[in-house]
Amino acid sequence: MKIGVISDTHGSLFYTKKALEKLGKCDKIIHLGDVLYHGPRNPVHETYKPKELAEFLKRLDIIYIRGNCDSDVDCMVTEADIYTKERFLDFGEVKIYAVHGYEESLDERVKRAKEFGADTLLFGHSHIKVMDNIDGINVINPGSTTLPKDGTNSCAVYQDGKWEFIEL
Template sequence: MKIGIISDTHGCVDRFSLAYEKLFKDSDMIIHAGDVLYHGPRNPMLPDYNPAKLAEKINSLPMPIIIAKGNCDSEVDQLVLNTPIQAPYTYVVVNGLKIITTHGHHVMSDKEKDTMAAHLKADIFISGHVHINVLEKRGKTIFLNPGSPSLSKRTDKKQTAAILTDKEIEIIDIDSGEIIMSLKR
């Protein structure tokens, strides 16, 4: 099993394509934690901002993509995406592993995330929104924020995505391929 995990692409087709080519090409599934197409009013317009082309890229993926609705995702975005944008969270079970994904703008604190994860009996709880990596185990649940491949808010500005396999989770700098964080499952 290999699942690509990404968030906060904000319409940047080149950055999504780079993550796909370097990390996700041989994945069984991709999970997107929201803010897919629109750059948002507080974010800078980036050179590769092209939400229509990103929608085409997502629609042409050979594997399924699961998308949780972010605060910048709208009903209009759903008109150009073939896969549903799910709100307020997605719930998938893969090889018996319960994976919850929410963008994170409605459940911001660790306490809120812990409560939701416990209620849904999540093995892995994925969120985005803050554009900063998280990879930690609290109780029985692994909490993951893959960061952003296009609008990083890390102090070093590394742009990241994550890979989930049967053995571990890795957060990877999509430019250099460097593993930023990893956790055995």
């Protein structure tokens, strides 16, 4: 199974397309939130095209998590379920607890992943890549496709039983 993970696209059609292109054919794509709006703390970047991104995303089968910059109107214009703040996803070989990651501490997220019986915690929000193992839980933040705070636009992929980053 191949699972692509993107987060914090913040309205960039260019970087979203680039991430999906780099990921290639995936069985599932998960978006960890902050889909269209650039947010009040972020600059309006030169690739900011939320209307065009919404139209592009309508054609794709993506599992979404609601981020702190996502709103009801984002769900309407993408025609997607961006209402859910957390999801447990059981893909057999990998069990994922996914959340944007702005309302709770990392310890609370790990605890919640354990409660769901997940082996992997996916979260976004910080715009900083994380790949760790805490108490037997794989902890993955793919960073930001659009506004990285660690210097590199990125996403993540699960394939052949392992997680890795893809730099854009």
